[in-house]
Amino acid sequence: MDKFTRLTGVAAPLPMINVDTDMIIPKQFLKTIQRTGLGKNLFDEMRYTQAGEEIPGFVLNKPAYRKAQILIAGANFGCGSSREHAPWALLDFGIRCIIAPSFADIFYNNCFKNGILPIVLPQAEIDKLLDDASRGSNAVITVDLPNQEISGPDGGSIRFDIEPFRKQCLLNGWDDIGLTMRHGGAIDAFEEGRKLAQPWL
Amino acid sequence: MQPKTLYDKIWDAHLVHEAPGETPLIYIDRHLVHEVTSPQAFEGLRMTGRRPRHPQRTLAVADHNVPTTDRSAGIADPESALQVATLEANAREFGITYLPMDDIRQGIVHIVGPEQGFTLPGSTIVCGDSHTSTHGAFGALAFGIGTSEVEHVLATQTLIMPRSKNMLITVEGTLPFGVTAKDIVLAIIGRIGTAGGTGHVIEYAGSAIRALSMEGRMTICNMSIEAGARAGLIAPDETTFAYVKGRPLAPKGGAWEQAVASWRTLHSDAGAVFDHLVELDAGAIPPLVTWGTSPETVVPISGRVPDPADEPDAQRRAGMERALDYMGLRPGTPMQEVAIDRVFIGSCTNGRIEDLRAAAAIAKGRRVAAHVGAMVVPGSGLVKEQAEAEGLDRIFREAGFEWREPGCSMCLAMNADKLNPGERCASTSNRNFEGRQGRGGRTHLMSPGMAAAAAIAGRLADVRDYQ
Numbered sequence: 001m002d003k004f005t006r007l008t009g010v011a012a013p014l015p016m017i018n019v020d021t022d023m024i025i026p027k028q029f030l031k032t033i034q035r036t037g038l039g040k041n042l043f044d045e046m047r048y049t050q051a052g053e054e055i056p057g058f059v060l061n062k063p064a065y066r067k068a069q070i071l072i073a074g075a076n077f078g079c080g081s082s083r084e085h086a087p088w089a090l091l092d093f094g095i096r097c098i099i100a101p102s103f104a105d106i107f108y109n110n111c112f113k114n115g116i117l118p119i120v121l122p123q124a125e126i127d128k129l130l131d132d133a134s135r136g137s138n139a140v141i142t143v144d145l146p147n148q149e150i151s152g153p154d155g156g157s158i159r160f161d162i163e164p165f166r167k168q169c170l171l172n173g174w175d176d177i178g179l180t181m182r183h184g185g186a187i188d189a190f191e192e193g194r195k196l197a198q199p200w201l
Numbered sequence: 202m203q204p205k206t207l208y209d210k211i212w213d214a215h216l217v218h219e220a221p222g223e224t225p226l227i228y229i230d231r232h233l234v235h236e237v238t239s240p241q242a243f244e245g246l247r248m249t250g251r252r253p254r255h256p257q258r259t260l261a262v263a264d265h266n267v268p269t270t271d272r273s274a275g276i277a278d279p280e281s282a283l284q285v286a287t288l289e290a291n292a293r294e295f296g297i298t299y300l301p302m303d304d305i306r307q308g309i310v311h312i313v314g315p316e317q318g319f320t321l322p323g324s325t326i327v328c329g330d331s332h333t334s335t336h337g338a339f340g341a342l343a344f345g346i347g348t349s350e351v352e353h354v355l356a357t358q359t360l361i362m363p364r365s366k367n368m369l370i371t372v373e374g375t376l377p378f379g380v381t382a383k384d385i386v387l388a389i390i391g392r393i394g395t396a397g398g399t400g401h402v403i404e405y406a407g408s409a410i411r412a413l414s415m416e417g418r419m420t421i422c423n424m425s426i427e428a429g430a431r432a433g434l435i436a437p438d439e440t441t442f443a444y445v446k447g448r449p450l451a452p453k454g455g456a457w458e459q460a461v462a463s464w465r466t467l468h469s470d471a472g473a474v475f476d477h478l479v480e481l482d483a484g485a486i487p488p489l490v491t492w493g494t495s496p497e498t499v500v501p502i503s504g505r506v507p508d509p510a511d512e513p514d515a516q517r518r519a520g521m522e523r524a525l526d527y528m529g530l531r532p533g534t535p536m537q538e539v540a541i542d543r544v545f546i547g548s549c550t551n552g553r554i555e556d557l558r559a560a561a562a563i564a565k566g567r568r569v570a571a572h573v574g575a576m577v578v579p580g581s582g583l584v585k586e587q588a589e590a591e592g593l594d595r596i597f598r599e600a601g602f603e604w605r606e607p608g609c610s611m612c613l614a615m616n617a618d619k620l621n622p623g624e625r626c627a628s629t630s631n632r633n634f635e636g637r638q639g640r641g642g643r644t645h646l647m648s649p650g651m652a653a654a655a656a657i658a659g660r661l662a663d664v665r666d667y668q
Contacts, residue, residue, distance in 0.1 A: 017520050018395060018495050022634040027615045031266065031280035033240035033287050035348075045636045050622065074516060076396040079429065080634060081613075082331040082345035083238065105399055105431050106331060106345055109362075113349035163363070165224045176349070177251070180357045183226055186218045187254075187359060190228050200452035200460045201230050201324055 001115040003173035007096050008142040009069030012059045013133035019073055020080035021107060025089040038085055039092030060093070064136035070143065072129045073100040077118075078107025087114045097143050099150070101126050112166050115173065117145060119160045128152070145171060204470035206367045207434050208402040211342040211467070215325050217359055224361045229354050230324035231341075232259040233310045234297065236266055236288040237615070238329030242352035243291040254358045256296040260319050263288050264309045265615045267302055269578050269605035281616060295355070308581020308607040311335040311549035315419065316583050318448025322437040322464040327354055332549045332631065333432075334425040338418035339445070340437035340467045342402070345426065366400050366476040368430065369469070371407040374483035379665040381559065382417030383551060383629070383648035385409065385481070386424040387489040391499035393479060398430030401477065404469060405435050409483035415444040416555035423550045424631050427496040436468040488664050490536055490627075491646040493524035494635050500536060502651065502663045508532035527635055528643050529623070536661050539645070543626040544575035544656040545638070546602075546649055548612035551629035552580025554587050556649040560629075561593040563653035563667045569601035570659025576603040576618070578610040602656065614639045627655035 029041045047058050054061045060068060071090070077100040078086060087110045090098070098111070099119045111118045121129070132152045133139045142151045145167065151157045169176070180187075194201060205213070218226040239261070246252065253259065266281035276282040285302070292299035300307045306317065311332050314320040320336045326343035327333060329351045336343035350360060370393075372385055390397075403425050410418065418435050425433030435441075442461055445451045452460045487501040500507065509521040509532065525532065530539065546552075546560050557579065569575045577597050579585035585607055588594055594604045611618040612630035620626055620642025629652050630637075633644035645661060654662040 015516065016523075017516055020495075020632075020634045022613075022632070022637050026636055026640070027613050030237050030615065031278075031284050033244070033284060035241050045640055050640065076399070076429070079395055080331065080632060082329055082333075082347055084241075084329075084347035084349060087347075102396060102399060104396070104429060106347060106426075110347035110349065113347060163224065164222050176361055177249070177353050177356050180226060180353065180359055180361060183218045183359075186226070187228070187357065190217045191358075194228070198323070198460075198463065200456045201321065 001113070001173050001175070004096060004115050004117050004145055004170040006142065006144050007069060008140060010065060010067060010137060011070040011072050011129065011133040011139045011141045012065040012068035013130045014059055014071055014073045015130050017074035018076045018079055021078060021083050021086040022080055024078070024086040025083065030083060030085050035088050036092055038089035039094070042089040042093045064139070067094060069094055070097045070099065070141060071095050072126060072133045073098060075101040077103050079104035082106045084110045084113070087111050087116050091116055099126065099129060112169065113176065115170065117143065117170060119143070119150070121158065121160060125158050204472040206469045206473040206475060207340065207404055207436055207467060208342065208365065208367055211323060211325065212364060214323070215342070224363050226359050226361055228325065228359055229327050230258065231319055231326040232354050233314055233326065233328035233333070234259055234261040234288070234351065235310050235328070235330060236263045236284045238348050239291065239351055240284065240287045241348050242355060243295065245352040246295070246355060251356045253295050253297065253355045258358060259297045259355065260314070261288055261292045261297050262300040262307055262310055262313050263302060265609045265613065267608040268616055269608050269610045269618055272302055272606055278617070305582040305586060308584065309549045309552060309609055311423065312552060312580035312584065315339065315415070316448065316581060318445055318451030321445065321451065322441060323467050327360065331426045332423050334430070335419050335423040335549055337422035337425065337433040338415060338435050339441055340434060340464065342432055342434065344431040365402045365431070368398060368401040368403045368477040368479065369475040370403055370405050370479045370481065372405065372409040372481045372483050373407040374409055376409060376483050376486065379488050379650065379668060380486050381648040381650065382413055382420040384486050384489045385483070386421045387491070387496070387499045387646065388481060388486045390424065390428045390496050391489070392481065393428055395427060395495050395497045396429040398425060398428040401430050402432045402434060403428065403430045405433060410435060411438065414555055415440060416553040419553065420550055424496070427631055437464050488648065488651055490651065490661055491633050492528065492530060492536065493521065494527055494633055495524070496631065496633060496646060498524065502536055502661065504536055506530045506532050506534045506536065537663060538660065540625070540660045541573060541627050541655055542624040543620060544573060544652050545578070545611040545626055545628040545630060546576070546652050547578030547580060547610055548630040549580065550631040551649050552578060552584065554584050556629065557584065557588045557593050560649040560653040561596045563650050563657065563664060564600040564602060565596045567600055567657045569656045573656055573659050575601065575656040576605055576611070578605040579607045581607045611638050613637060627652045627661060
């Protein structure tokens, strides 16, 4: 996966609560056997009419946000299914960072596996960022992962928290499986113990 | 020794590696795989030259894309056909057991796992599917994972994951007439909200939970994810052991005795500390339906569509207005006046034999309303076989329901079963999200008996009027 260090880009406001994974990428696009190519169908049913025409009022269809790389959203973002197609679609569209008051667990986890940084902030900070993001193409903000800091167009900055291990993985673009393979000895030992204690498993 | 919660016990028994500054590594005993969330994981293995560490710990079955009509000619939709064929080819290449579409054991992964005895108390179970929480009904730590994690489990039989917090939901008392496990879990989600369980594993306890069959317990744990919790747990007991005993993959003979002795220790200790406690009175739960586009939007069937004007929070109010607009409902409308077009009885939430019996009990000797299209989709081939042995298929057919082949079907509408724009459905599934059952489709969640009653009435109806 691609590393995530510093990102400066347009932030799009999506101030809805409970944005679910069916909204992010509807089921008809889950039939793919690839990870790529889902960006054009990101938020499909909010973004296009039944006939496939763009709905001009939807934020990512507005000229200022067509190349947004950051999304500012409402609480419980990514709730619903485990489909990793949701972060794949966001990534394929070009979004590398999502900032919201809270995320659903599986989606949150899936982001890190794909080099997307999900940031949790209190609602008051989100409101400020939504205000920044509403300035169209001037809504450029910088997300600085090493320093855990977001800076807005007015120069103010917001600190954010992230689990240290996840931070290291994003900064280095580490492959989880490779990391786990280093613990091969511990896995072998666990399995040996398991054979004695719970042979039925 | 410090008292432990059930979750802590299972977690500690599966901890492979833990170190400061690192996310823990836990062992995964069982892995279920379906066609939608696995192709990219197998492709990842191929690209890196990795092999599954223990192919026998994984079981594969296609469920999301399979047709529920006659299957003898295969799958008509080329994309769906390719996805299912890809699963079969991957299972063959990597030495994983695959239950083909024409196998009597085929069905929804979360119904197949328990039926086969693949799901066992005290084990860790994952699947690239959020409703993996279902298996928590056996006292197994079971949760949905993404495709990258599917690949990780295949390659290493472990997962990197942080420890969750503990939530205890106690439901005491006796369920009133007409109220089921589905109503309990809808009541819970209505109480704590769709994000109420985020970051937690929920343990369900209390006399009303212990009184439930395994089917009912699975319905409850299944919808833990709709309350934001990746996993739900119910301590195993005699009901659990009786269900598991004799299943094809369950331990046999001496191993069975040894396993049961170990499973009897799977409960939260007296004095174990939970981060959150929630209590519900079973006797106060009425039959429930949802009115909106989030599973937390529950209302008694005797109630009315709520009014956003009563919601003080602006963002929530906007959400309610959007939901009412999508659902085509006006505030104040009695729920029982809401006319429906379709009925879906099935899914990993309510596609088991007990669910079909409950629906058939309402359907028996009655007729589906003329304007309603109603379908019953058994959760697996074995559920279908059992239902047919009991004559339930005849009851449904005579009442005007369609009797289908097993699969996920219109719970998420990846196959041909879907709502048309504007159609309203009484559904026993788990999600009423916008577009979930088809673009523009309107979903009301409820129990199987309630869905059958709605089919007869042609509108949302109170199951108690039909019993």
